[in-house]
Amino acid sequence: MTAVLTIAGYGFREAVRRKVFAVVIVLTACFLALFWLANHYVFTRLSTITPPADVNVDTRTFAGAFLLGLAMFATLFLGVVLAVFLTLGVVSGDAERGLLQPLVVRPVGRTTLLLSRFLGAAVVCIVYVLAVYGSALAIIDLTGHWTPASKVAPGLEIAGGVVIVIAISILGSVVLSSTANGIAVFMLFGAGLVAGLLGTIGHALNSPAIQHASRDAAWALPFEALYQDGLRLISSDASGLTGFLLQLGPFGGAYVHGWGIRLWSVGYLCIALALAVFAFSRRDL
Amino acid sequence: MAHALAVHGLEKRYESVEALKGVDLSVEEGELVGLLGPNGAGKSTLVKIAVGLVHATRGRAEVVGAPAGSRAARADLGYLAELFRFPGWYTADEVLELHQRLARSEGGAAERARLLELVALADARDRRVEGMSKGMQQRLGIAQALVGSPRMLVLDEPTSALDPAGRRVVRVLLEDLRDRGVSVLLNSHLLSEIELVCDRVAILRAGEVVAAGSPAELSRPRGIELETDEGTRTVEGATREDAPRLVAEAVAAGRRVYGVRVLTSTLEDTYLEAVGDEVS
Numbered sequence: 271m272t273a274v275l276t277i278a279g280y281g282f283r284e285a286v287r288r289k290v291f292a293v294v295i296v297l298t299a300c301f302l303a304l305f306w307l308a309n310h311y312v313f314t315r316l317s318t319i320t321p322p323a324d325v326n327v328d329t330r331t332f333a334g335a336f337l338l339g340l341a342m343f344a345t346l347f348l349g350v351v352l353a354v355f356l357t358l359g360v361v362s363g364d365a366e367r368g369l370l371q372p373l374v375v376r377p378v379g380r381t382t383l384l385l386s387r388f389l390g391a392a393v394v395c396i397v398y399v400l401a402v403y404g405s406a407l408a409i410i411d412l413t414g415h416w417t418p419a420s421k422v423a424p425g426l427e428i429a430g431g432v433v434i435v436i437a438i439s440i441l442g443s444v445v446l447s448s449t450a451n452g453i454a455v456f457m458l459f460g461a462g463l464v465a466g467l468l469g470t471i472g473h474a475l476n477s478p479a480i481q482h483a484s485r486d487a488a489w490a491l492p493f494e495a496l497y498q499d500g501l502r503l504i505s506s507d508a509s510g511l512t513g514f515l516l517q518l519g520p521f522g523g524a525y526v527h528g529w530g531i532r533l534w535s536v537g538y539l540c541i542a543l544a545l546a547v548f549a550f551s552r553r554d555l
Numbered sequence: 556m557a558h559a560l561a562v563h564g565l566e567k568r569y570e571s572v573e574a575l576k577g578v579d580l581s582v583e584e585g586e587l588v589g590l591l592g593p594n595g596a597g598k599s600t601l602v603k604i605a606v607g608l609v610h611a612t613r614g615r616a617e618v619v620g621a622p623a624g625s626r627a628a629r630a631d632l633g634y635l636a637e638l639f640r641f642p643g644w645y646t647a648d649e650v651l652e653l654h655q656r657l658a659r660s661e662g663g664a665a666e667r668a669r670l671l672e673l674v675a676l677a678d679a680r681d682r683r684v685e686g687m688s689k690g691m692q693q694r695l696g697i698a699q700a701l702v703g704s705p706r707m708l709v710l711d712e713p714t715s716a717l718d719p720a721g722r723r724v725v726r727v728l729l730e731d732l733r734d735r736g737v738s739v740l741l742n743s744h745l746l747s748e749i750e751l752v753c754d755r756v757a758i759l760r761a762g763e764v765v766a767a768g769s770p771a772e773l774s775r776p777r778g779i780e781l782e783t784d785e786g787t788r789t790v791e792g793a794t795r796e797d798a799p800r801l802v803a804e805a806v807a808a809g810r811r812v813y814g815v816r817v818l819t820s821t822l823e824d825t826y827l828e829a830v831g832d833e834v835s
Contacts, residue, residue: 276656280642287644368640372699375606376657377630554609 273378278390280373281356285394290355294348298402301344306409309337313414328508334416335505341406342428342504346497349399349432354455356391357439360384363448365555374555381547384440388543391436399429419507424500430535431493431500435459437542444549462487462494469498473517492535499527557620559584559707559738560605564614567600567762574600576762577614582707582738587729589749590742592759593830598742599637601759602711605740606634618707630658633705635696637712637742643685647676647695650684651702658703670698673731675724689716697725701732708732708739714748726752750822758829766829773825781805782814789818 285291312333321327361384364370374380403425411417418424435455442451469484471477488495505513560582567575575597582588590598603609604616607624621627641650651667660666671677674694684692693716700708714722722745729739729752743749749756750770758766766773779793783805790801795817805812820828 272656272659276653280653283644284642287642368636368638369642371608371636372634372639372641372654372696373657374608375629375632375634376654377626377659378657379626379629552610555603 273382274386274389277373277378277383277386278393281360281387281390282394285356288355290352293355294352294398297351298348298398301348302402302405302409305337305341305344305406306413309409309413312337313416316414330414330416331505331508334410334414335418335508337414338406338410338418338504339501341410342403342424342497342500345399345402345406346428346431346493348402349395349428350435350456350459350493352398353391353395353432353436354439354452356394357387357436358443358452358455359448360387360440361443361550361553362446362451363443366447371555380550384444384547384550385543388436388440388546391440392433395432395436396429399432400425403428418504420503424503427496427500427503427532430532431496434493434496434535434539434542437539437546441542441546441549444546444553458491459493462491465491466494466498470517488531489534492531492538495527495531496535499531502527557617558582559586560616560618560709560740562601562605562614562616565601565604565611565616566613567597567604567609568612574762575604575611575614578759578762578764580757580764580767582740584706584738585733585736586754587733587739587741587752589753589756590740590759591744591746591749591756591826595761596759596830597762598759599711602637602709602740602742606632606709608636630703631706633700633702633708635693635700635710635713637715639696641684641692641695641699644683646681646683647671647687647698648680650695650699654699654702660703662703666702670701673701673728674698675721690718690721693717694721694724697728704737706738708737709742710739711742712744713741714743714745722748746823746826756822758826760830766825770822773822774819775825777818777820777824780814780816780818781812782816783810783812785810 313330316329316333319329321329361370373383407417407421407425438458439451439455442454446454465484465487468480469488472480472484488498505517558581560580562578562580565575565578565580566573578597578601580588580601590601592598600609604611605618605623607629610624616623618628619631621631645653648667648671651670654660655662655666662669668677668680671680674697676691676694676698679687679691679695682691684695687695693713697710697713700710714725717725726748729741732739733752733754741749741753753770755769756767756773757764776792776794778789778791779798779801780787780789781801790797793801798815798817802812802815
């Protein structure tokens with residue numbers, strides 16, 4: 271346990287020193303300030319928005335769910351930025367710089383070393399994601415007096431999505447250089463988001479081909495599916511036209527959701543970490 | 556009793572490159588063995604296999620009887636890599652504390668102070684690594700390798716960044732370690748350093764041990780130099796035992812003998828003979 275805490279603390283200090291946290295905190299502060307401003311204007315002017323008489327839309331729910339969906343996307347993005355910069359060079363990068371070798375020859379062993387770095391990054395990212403998500407919820411509640419049907423679960427699902435990205439990044443760091451790994455993880459993340467957006471469009475258009483492709487992508491990259499499931503949960507009490515409009519996206523809708531994808535996400539995480547540990551144990555340094 | 560380090564038939568292939576071709580080598584308890592060879596001879600690969608950083612293609616390596624790379628082997632090992640770096644924001648004391656935790660050393664502050672004293676860094680205890688010279692970082696690396704009092708110490712080019720005074724510090728430290736029964740495998744390009752401190756030397760060339768033995772064994776007789784009234788001549792192949800006979804023969808032949816010198820090859824001569832014209 272001492273070794274795990276030591277390695278996790280080592281990674282934490284490294285991130286502080288490299289100003290990873292400073293960059294992310296500045297970005298987050300900017301986002302939250304702009305988000306508060308957007309909420310303030312949207313909810314201030316909400317009473318002036320009058321849908322046509324035959325259109326039954328709950329404007330407060332629509333605005334609240336849409337804005338929270340936007341906040342969830344930003345939280346996921348910022349969480350992934352933090353995750354990638356904490357882990358992209360955990361193996362190859364540190365080995366190239368000669369930081370890893372003195373640690374690997376210690377009795378602590380490669381598996382503990384790698385899993386400790388994962389745990390350290392995961393704890394930091396989970397705390398960060400929940401803090402930003404909680405702040406967004408509080409801003410919407412204070413400015414618009416609206417709260418989603420499910421408050422905690424969407425935040426946990428975004429945090430879970432970021433943890434999966436950490437595992438992918440750590441696996442990538444074993445086999446790729448830092449730069450290549452960073453590019454690869456961000457491209458995978460982008461691909462997942464595009465697939466999710468396509469899926470939303472496919473469902474709106476009722477296109478089986480697009481639905482099928484986006485569903486496969488969601489299972490292949492489950493951080494996207496968890497994000498989609500989180501979006502579904504915040505608007506699960508919206509019905510009628512309001513619910514339909516939210517499902518059109520981009521910050522609403524869900525075509526892969528429920529316990530199946532959550533369990534698969536846990537399995538995916540274990541597989542990614544097992545592959546990383548196996549590849550690291552075989553790697554020459 | 557197990558060797559401090561033993562490698563048997565060690566082979567390593569990096570795709571098409573054969574870095575090691577069946578190397579056998581051992582380091583006994585309390586023995587200081589030097590590893591010599593030109594760049595690309597396989598020295599660093601051998602060292603990295605011994606400490607578990609690189610996997611052998613064939614053969615085996617053991618540290619105090621445990622397979623290299625195993626937890627038991629790592630527990631008995633101290634290692635200074637050729638190219639290493641400590642996080643710049645750590646102080647010297649923090650670097651050692653980090654390694655104490657990873658090595659499960661219970662030496663505490665007393666051990667850290669003793670190690671910093673050993674490598675002449677007692678005054679730099681609270682200095683950050685980024686504020687240290689290369690030589691200081693290298694000495695800190697040696698102190699780090701000694702955390703937990705390892706039985707087997709593997710040093711890969713430990714003096715490459717040191718000035719003459721720093722080299723002397725390390726030389727004295729190595730002799731002290733040997734006196735305390737610590738085994739050392741020293742990989743270095745500095746022949747003079749190896750010759751001064753090592754009990755045995757192994758010379759590698761193209762992945763094979765081409766010469767091995769004590770510095771004295773490797774320093775072979777080269778002949779006798781005789782200075783007479785006719786001038787100076789060298790009798791090739793003659794040894795120290797031949798000197799009285801050669802002097803007697805010269806005197807019997809009516810020559811006046813002014814001087815006799817036994818010529819022996821240096822470790823450098825042996826090294827150059829062993830590696831041929833290969834340039835490091």
